[in-house]
Amino acid sequence: MVPKAAAQLIAQHLYRHRRPHLAGAAVGVLLLSIILILVSGSANAVRSKALIERFEVPLYIPEIGLVDYQLPSEPVWQELTIRPGDSLTSLLQRANLSPQVVAKVIEHKTARRQLHRLIPGDKFRVQVEPGDKPRLLGIDYKLKDDRILSVRLDDDGHYYPILQQPEYEHRMRFATGTVQTSLYEAALASGLSDNLTMQLTEIFGWDIDFALDIRQGDSFSVLYDVQYHRGEQVADGTILAAEFTSQGRTYQAIRFVEDNGRSQYYSPDGRSLRKAFLRTPVDFRRISSRFGKRFHPVHKKVKQHSGVDYAARAGTPIRATGDGKIVYRGRKGGYGKTIIIRHGNVDTTLYAHMRHYARGMRPGRYVRQGQIIGFVGQTGTATGPHLHYEFRVHGVHRNPLTVRLPDARPIKRQYKSRFAELLQARNNQMGLYKTRHLAMTEVQ
Numbered sequence: 001m002v003p004k005a006a007a008q009l010i011a012q013h014l015y016r017h018r019r020p021h022l023a024g025a026a027v028g029v030l031l032l033s034i035i036l037i038l039v040s041g042s043a044n045a046v047r048s049k050a051l052i053e054r055f056e057v058p059l060y061i062p063e064i065g066l067v068d069y070q071l072p073s074e075p076v077w078q079e080l081t082i083r084p085g086d087s088l089t090s091l092l093q094r095a096n097l098s099p100q101v102v103a104k105v106i107e108h109k110t111a112r113r114q115l116h117r118l119i120p121g122d123k124f125r126v127q128v129e130p131g132d133k134p135r136l137l138g139i140d141y142k143l144k145d146d147r148i149l150s151v152r153l154d155d156d157g158h159y160y161p162i163l164q165q166p167e168y169e170h171r172m173r174f175a176t177g178t179v180q181t182s183l184y185e186a187a188l189a190s191g192l193s194d195n196l197t198m199q200l201t202e203i204f205g206w207d208i209d210f211a212l213d214i215r216q217g218d219s220f221s222v223l224y225d226v227q228y229h230r231g232e233q234v235a236d237g238t239i240l241a242a243e244f245t246s247q248g249r250t251y252q253a254i255r256f257v258e259d260n261g262r263s264q265y266y267s268p269d270g271r272s273l274r275k276a277f278l279r280t281p282v283d284f285r286r287i288s289s290r291f292g293k294r295f296h297p298v299h300k301k302v303k304q305h306s307g308v309d310y311a312a313r314a315g316t317p318i319r320a321t322g323d324g325k326i327v328y329r330g331r332k333g334g335y336g337k338t339i340i341i342r343h344g345n346v347d348t349t350l351y352a353h354m355r356h357y358a359r360g361m362r363p364g365r366y367v368r369q370g371q372i373i374g375f376v377g378q379t380g381t382a383t384g385p386h387l388h389y390e391f392r393v394h395g396v397h398r399n400p401l402t403v404r405l406p407d408a409r410p411i412k413r414q415y416k417s418r419f420a421e422l423l424q425a426r427n428n429q430m431g432l433y434k435t436r437h438l439a440m441t442e443v444q
């Protein structure tokens, strides 16, 4: 990346000539110009500039990456990528360390156990004191469960391991865009990752049909949180608040996290943006039979069809349409392999002709909306692989395609005041970012 290389060069050059403040300023100027191009991240720029002035190394500048400009004699953190077949020995050799150090590193059994299997593609960070005989000072290795194994050299020359939960730094970002050709392109241009774009469409997917309803001029603004660890982005981020204006109508969503860690998106008046039920339990190819009277292909007579049939490839995952408890799982005559879920006191949903059930699905088990409960098949009376889906209210069959789906629960009473405060904060943040974005657009 050109900006990264340039920043690095300027910084190194100036540092060599012992003009740290100029180095800071130069990188700062470069940063600011980049920030003008980029929509977000000005707060980070200020922060980075402060970091440069304090000369913390190695330095991470958002949008640029790692910039090393420390003196050669300083211990350096290097990042190695584990290759297939790598052992701790071969890995440390790449950092110019002697194989003898390995035995000392794995002296302690925690380190031995965790460094026994290295996963190709993973990052492995080592801190090395340069010199004729480079000395290993530390190792940081992110484990599968997200914990970090840190190994450090103590004053007695022993390496001791520490397992720690990563401390993430959270940075707020903002993106906004207007649809010209497609939502996808507008989102991309605004700097949203695919993952965040998907989150956006999922949040508003209950109110806006993103396949059909998107028009030129529709717009969105997104406030999101990005997690960093040691200056490196570790996740795509989570949407904190979002607005979507579709055909002149604006929808708003605020993310609220309950004490138990469960999070949901609510409208400013505290309504959930979800419905209590998904409209369809499966990604289907076509609806092969609707609710109502029809000529039955197997029984050869007109019968009431009390559900909807979704033709789908055998093995397609079937999702619980709402939170609830499994009350039946087993073969059920012509239905074949069937699961029935009870949602609250009045509603039940039924899923039939399954090829097999998902693991652990048994009566009494609670499932979440969208959770996979089984797979499409043609057990029971069926002419091809499909899901037969029924929706009952007070035991009475209703048409799943047209039944009015109740909203998911609104913000709980005990969280109302906290939600009100959060809403205010998010609106302020959103307002600030929007103003700044407008100002920047005018400068350009």
Ligand SMILES: [Zn+2]
Binding pocket: 289, 305, 307, 308, 309, 387, 388, 389
């Ligand atoms: Zn059916």
